[in-house]
Amino acid sequence: MLTRRDFHKTLAAVALTSLATGKTAKANIAPFNNLVLNRLTFGANAQSHTEIETLGVREWVEQQLSLPAEDDDLTTRLNAIRLLIEYEEGRSENDKPWDAVSEYRALQYLQTDPADLLHFLDFDEPFDFGERERPAAEVIAASLTRAVHAPAQLREVMTQFWHEHFSVNAMKDEVTAIFFPSYDALMRTHAFGNFRVLLGEVARAPSMLAYLNNDSSRASPANENFARELLELHTLGQENYFNDLYDDWKAVPGALNGVAEGYVDQDVYEVARALTGWSIGDGRETDEGTYSPETGQFAYVESWHDPYQKRILGQEFSANSAPMEDGDRVLDMLAAHPGTARFVTRKMLCRLGIEDPSTAYHDLVAEVFHKQRNAPDQIAQTLRAIIFHDEFSTTPAKKLRRPFEYLTAIYRTSGSEISPRSDAFHWMLKQAGWSQHRVNPPTGHSDDSADWANTATINGMVKLALECHAEWFEADTGTLRTPPKGVSNFGQLAAYWERRYNTADGALDPVLTALDVESDSALWDDGEDLEWISSGMIAALSLTPEFMFR
């Protein structure tokens, strides 16, 4: 007699054969529209399908560029988050006690004036470190909800882009942590704005100042950490670093005509000098008996500034300029530099799915960025130049979704309700190689697909696909535990997920077999069992090239 197991094995073989012969995919959406959504959002979903099919690509993009950062529904969702905070009792440095805490607490710092958080910097105050880094933890939790649910998807994609471009480890210490909500707001506010304005805000942002130590940089010798990354990561890029010339500034092409094409180590040292005194208004002692104001903002410490003459990118800076003039002039030069236009637009193209643009395409985009350098919507104009170009539509979907994008795309496709309750999602992403807002080196995450094509990331994605709806994961609010509307048996459930994934009828037949269920059997009542079945279907549909590449 055929055992139940053998019977299913036979079925699986049949189903796999039918999969191989290739049934036609359901044409829910024009392929190009789907590609656009997958490049410009955290994953195409049912709602965005409808929007783009109704509006057309151009109008849809314009709508995305005009949507405000905040939205009532999103605010409601952020307000509904209850994020775990848990620590043991302890004592401050001057022996004041605090009690143990374990509770699911609402987010309270996303909009708080940083001046009101300065007490977290005082280690005489009785706070566990969990309280001190809570503002950063809140941003990280909110970033998942925003990526999945924000209507202004393109703004969220660009917010994440700028976070990676101006990468800060939010959890480096209590200073980066308490200022991280305002840092996050900066990226979102200026996501489509002007690069020079954004650059100026970043150079004055306490999170960045603390992360790359410029807050302690004073004459003399200056601390070079921020200056180097400003040149290498934020503006001119490694491609414009003439490393072999070191201090021979005259040898850099263009330097003698006043516009050096790139930088040498000596420029790093000089930029560091130009930025001495750019610090934080957190009440720190700057000179004996003198303290920076407790504003929770940028603060300039004149007595720390190196006022003497400098030469940067071939240009002379005279001594004793006005407060902050040296630094602002450096930022002006860098933001207006054609090398910066090329470097930044290359990264933008890459982020939006074009890893290997033709020179002509890249030139055109870089030119828009450079020409519009004084426009308030410089970045939006650059995005249009990228998106409304033939090569954007003719470039095949060959960019691998990175772990965070993969997770959010699964959630958006499955239509899940996301409200993170702990940082379990962070630890799972970490196994796949992703640390949301917590990368240690200032390079941030790689955006090159090849760097993610490895066993750790792939297996991490398998785990994410299987586990991301589980209760312990504490992100999904239980979407999969009730059957979708009109679904009463397993065959219908499979059809439901096939439709959501825009894939062929019968693609899930082998899964039904492996799960040992008949397609006309009624769904089980138990929510956990149902979640388990749907998770299996989602994992199978998520582990395909069609889903993993955009």
Add this chain to the structure above:
Amino acid sequence: MAKDPILVVLFLRGGADGLNLIAPSGDTDYIAARPPFLRVVRKGDDAGHLLSHQVADVDFRFHSQAGELAELFEAKELAVIHAAGLTDGTRSHFDAEDRMERAANGTNAGGWLGRWLNGAGLEGELPALAVGTSAPESTRGSSDVAVAEQMEQLIIAADHDLSPLLRKRLRAGFGSHDLLGAPIERLITLSQTLETRLLNPETGELGPYRPSVDYPEENTLSEPLRTVAQAIKLDLGMRVATVDFGGWDTHMDQSGDFADQTATLSSALMAFWRDLGEAREHTCVVVMSEFGRRLRSNSSGGTDHGFGNAMMVLGGTVDGGKMLGEWPGLVNDALDDGADLAITTDYRHVLGEVMNKHMAAQDLNAIFPDFTHQPRGVFG
């Protein structure tokens, strides 16, 4: 039968301050350039560990927190090559790491380990392991590399009923996919092997790795090195392992951070070395970093990016207990660009010697193209 040699490359990311790790503690220029908390001192509780063999008469000492490294040195298992590094002047982390790990000009594909792996044509299930969540640039170009933080992370959905189905789909769906085909194939193969080796056949539960010594707790390097030891003992044909250890970019308040980093490195490396047991005889560990740090400290109590640095080689067949190379000194004229420790040993001389003498690579030109190799006596 002699076991195949194994190479472990431990990369200190961020530019480790070699002048604070293995320091010319008696050099007057050194003493003049740094406050006591940013150098190794000769007296008191924090006195460094004097090396019994010196490359110059400047009282070289290991940092006070590097006791285990000093022990390995005195046991003649560890050799030190000072004033080594990348001679293309670059003080960018990422540029320096890329150049070092590619170890070739633009026309030669991949990284130095990748080129060796491709030439060696290894057939083991796990020719190379990059511990972490991404492979370093040095292994670029080879499809022989598995990436994992722990060995069990190479098992696909260990406790999930759908695991067989997912494997089937991964294999069928990606087959010859240009980007994911090779890593998926390696993951599936390793997953099958590791399931039988690591999981309890009765319960399906993971059997923990039981090292032969205790690794230090609350030490970020313990787990990565334990993973390497486990991989070696699993005997899956592993020839190369890479481990990245970050946190050495000490621009600010270096003193405490550097002491912690050094203690972490020193104690975990010693535990790993003891854990290996007999495998020490055919294993070699290279410790390197992208550059050293500035001789003079900055005004934030830290040091900025410099140039020359110390390298270390640990191995059962290393002619240890010696400082090798030449010490250029720290007087102003001897410094690179008047600021940094000069380089007297191109790092490729050291790696080349390890590849040739330890790994038995015959064609060094294929690994380090356009480079004239001169051994420094790491293996005598």
